[in-house]
Amino acid sequence: MTKRKGKFPIEKVELQEIPFLGQYIINSILLQIHNIPSPLLDVNMARVLERYFGERKLSDIRYDPYLQELAYRVVNHSASKEINWAILDFAAEICKARKPLCENCFLSATCKYYKKVFNRRNS
Numbered sequence: 001m002t003k004r005k006g007k008f009p010i011e012k013v014e015l016q017e018i019p020f021l022g023q024y025i026i027n028s029i030l031l032q033i034h035n036i037p038s039p040l041l042d043v044n045m046a047r048v049l050e051r052y053f054g055e056r057k058l059s060d061i062r063y064d065p066y067l068q069e070l071a072y073r074v075v076n077h078s079a080s081k082e083i084n085w086a087i088l089d090f091a092a093e094i095c096k097a098r099k100p101l102c103e104n105c106f107l108s109a110t111c112k113y114y115k116k117v118f119n120r121r122n123s
C-alpha cells in the first residue's frame, strides 16, 4: 500500500500477487476502479448465462473456460459496469434461482433453458 500510494495495481497479474484477493474481487477492482471491462461472475451471473446460452462443464465457476470466456464476451463493452449490474439485477428479479419468471421474460424466445423446459412441458 505504501509502495503504491494506497492504489491498486491496474495489471491483473499484479493484482493476483496480492494475498487473499480472489477472482471476483480482482475483476471488481478492474471494473469499478480502473474501468476495465470484467465480469462480476458469481453464482447469479453464472445462472443467467448458463440458462440462456448453455451449461458449463466444470463445477467451479472460476475454472470453467467456457463460462469464463462467455462472461468476458458478454461484458466486454464500454458500458461494462452497467451491463454487469443489469445482469445481476435481472438475475435477482427475473431469472431467479427458484421459479424464474420465464413467461414474462423478453429473452424467452431465444433462451435454451426456456426451450428445454417448454418442450418438456409440451411433450
Ligand code: SF4
Pocket: 048, 051, 052, 094, 095, 096, 100, 101, 102, 103, 105, 106, 107, 108, 111, 112, 113, 114
Ligand atoms: S426465459 Fe427464463 S431462464 Fe431464460 S433468461 Fe428468461 S427468465 Fe431466465
